[in-house]
Amino acid sequence: MPATESVPTPQRVAVIGAGMVGLATAWFLQEQGVQVTVLDRTGVAAGASWGNAGWLTPGITTPLPEPAVLRYGLRAVLSPSSPVYVPPRADARLLRFLAGFARHSTATKWREAMRAYIPMNRRAFQAFDALAAGGVASMTNEAKSFIAAYRTEAERSVLLDELAHIHSAGQEIEFDVLTGAEAREVEPSLSDNVGAAIRLHGQRFINPGEYVHALGESVVARGASLVTGADVVDVRDEGTGVRVITSAGADEHYDAVVLATGTWLGQLGRRFGIRTVVQAGRGYSFSVAIEHVPSGPVYFPAQRVACTPLGDRLRVAGMMEFRSAEAPLDRRRVLAIAEAARPLLRGADLDARVDEWVGSRPCTPDGLPLIGGTRSPRVFAAGGHGMWGITLGPLTGELLAEQIITGRRPTELQPFSPLR
Numbered sequence: 001m002p003a004t005e006s007v008p009t010p011q012r013v014a015v016i017g018a019g020m021v022g023l024a025t026a027w028f029l030q031e032q033g034v035q036v037t038v039l040d041r042t043g044v045a046a047g048a049s050w051g052n053a054g055w056l057t058p059g060i061t062t063p064l065p066e067p068a069v070l071r072y073g074l075r076a077v078l079s080p081s082s083p084v085y086v087p088p089r090a091d092a093r094l095l096r097f098l099a100g101f102a103r104h105s106t107a108t109k110w111r112e113a114m115r116a117y118i119p120m121n122r123r124a125f126q127a128f129d130a131l132a133a134g135g136v137a138s139m140t141n142e143a144k145s146f147i148a149a150y151r152t153e154a155e156r157s158v159l160l161d162e163l164a165h166i167h168s169a170g171q172e173i174e175f176d177v178l179t180g181a182e183a184r185e186v187e188p189s190l191s192d193n194v195g196a197a198i199r200l201h202g203q204r205f206i207n208p209g210e211y212v213h214a215l216g217e218s219v220v221a222r223g224a225s226l227v228t229g230a231d232v233v234d235v236r237d238e239g240t241g242v243r244v245i246t247s248a249g250a251d252e253h254y255d256a257v258v259l260a261t262g263t264w265l266g267q268l269g270r271r272f273g274i275r276t277v278v279q280a281g282r283g284y285s286f287s288v289a290i291e292h293v294p295s296g297p298v299y300f301p302a303q304r305v306a307c308t309p310l311g312d313r314l315r316v317a318g319m320m321e322f323r324s325a326e327a328p329l330d331r332r333r334v335l336a337i338a339e340a341a342r343p344l345l346r347g348a349d350l351d352a353r354v355d356e357w358v359g360s361r362p363c364t365p366d367g368l369p370l371i372g373g374t375r376s377p378r379v380f381a382a383g384g385h386g387m388w389g390i391t392l393g394p395l396t397g398e399l400l401a402e403q404i405i406t407g408r409r410p411t412e413l414q415p416f417s418p419l420r
């Protein structure tokens with residue numbers, strides 16, 4: 001049951017989690033005059049918000065469970081180098097996630113979830129623009145080109161079908177269909193093995209680690225306390241406020257709390273009625289030198305590899321490993337991504353990788369984030385964005401701040417109740 005008790009507008013709010021979602025929520029709460037404390041057990045962008053691909057791509061922000069992903073998932077059990085990996089011996093929690101994920105991987109469920117995403121996608125860039133106008137020093141980059149590249153036209157038909165579905169669901173996305181040679185003219189970093197491509201228009205990208213740090217700096221400059229090394233082990237609604245207790249024994253009182261702990265959302269959220277499993281969908285990345293740095297993201301959908309220009313280097317990211325967020329980095333996955341990208345990139349030094357990284361997408365079985373109130377009128381959740389927490393993080397923060405201050409749930413957030 002959602003909270004029905006009405007509480008005064010909070011003046012002091014703790015945000016737990018200094019990733020994109022937590023910091024954006026803190027920033028927009030400050031817009032409303034709230035005194036914010038951000039706590040993170042490690043530091044800014046310590047979770048998924050650092051080494052991700054940094055795409056701001058509302059045009060292709062779609063629910064993860066869909067019929068094609070299910071086929072990948074099943075194949076993956078048989079092949080550990082496949083871009084999607086499910087361990088052969090899944091525990092009960094993972095099995096619950098996978099069963100829910102499979103139930104949502106139908107065309108009908110996809111369309112339903114897509115209807116929830118579209119109003120968010122429409123406003124995603126405005127929230128980034130508000131952050132820029134409000135002084136966040138890291139800029140978003142227009143993707144002058146955004147190429148999805150394939151070996152063959154047959155491979156390309158999968159994304160063309162998907163784009164047709166996205167379009168008929170009401171999501172605007174403009175694109176051109178290119179030959180391999182045309183794609184190479186736009187992006188000389190593509191190899192001769194690329195025989196077909198799609199160029200997407202109107203998308204952006206960021207250097208996510210740099211951006212989230214700039215966001216953190218802005219939150220602090222606007223008066224927040226940012227407490228790192230604060231591992232929150234308990235949150236207690238005391239009727240007149242909320243106590244936030246850390247493993248080091250710190251025990252502070254706030255008017256309200258936002259749980260923005262990414263993949264770990266369930267740990268603190270369970271006692272406030274959040275039953276949805278948030279499962280780590282682990283992805284890997286590294287960066288390499290490349291002769292021609294692309295002028296925008298390059299995507300190899302058949303290999304599930306996402307590349308993003310970061311200054312004079314290229315970040316290469318991929319894999320979806322459904323296993324514990326705490327498991328160590330598995331070097332085989334890094335190699336699998338490098339080998340998948342090698343034949344398709346020209347002039348990339350894939351053997352001199354730096355910043356090898358693993359991070360956990362916070363995935364939900366229905367592919368929708370958890371944003372809004374909980375059973376306690378003083379505890380809110382913001383997370384579970386899966387593949388899209390960078391694109392949708394700022395808008396999530398803006399809309400949740402509005403809900404916390406006004407006590408009314410914005411219509412965009414209705415499908416994302418953390419208590420569903």
Ligand SMILES: Cc1cc2nc3c(=O)[nH]c(=O)nc-3n(C[C@H](O)[C@H](O)[C@H](O)COP(=O)(O)OP(=O)(O)OC[C@H]3O[C@@H](n4cnc5c(N)ncnc54)[C@H](O)[C@@H]3O)c2cc1C
Nearest residue numbers: 017019021041047048049052053055232262283389390391
């Ligand atoms: C390889 C890869 C590529 C991706 N590419 C994109 C992309 O191109 N575009 C896009 O939109 N998204 C992308 N994503 C997804 C995106 O990275 C995530 O959805 C997003 O970063 C989630 O942000 P968050 O703030 O919810 O969680 P996180 O960034 O994980 O932050 C959660 C924070 O909570 C802290 N924390 C957890 N528990 C506690 C506790 N008990 N006490 C204190 N602190 C705690 C953690 O230390 C962490 O800093 C990608 C992800 C991966 C892995």
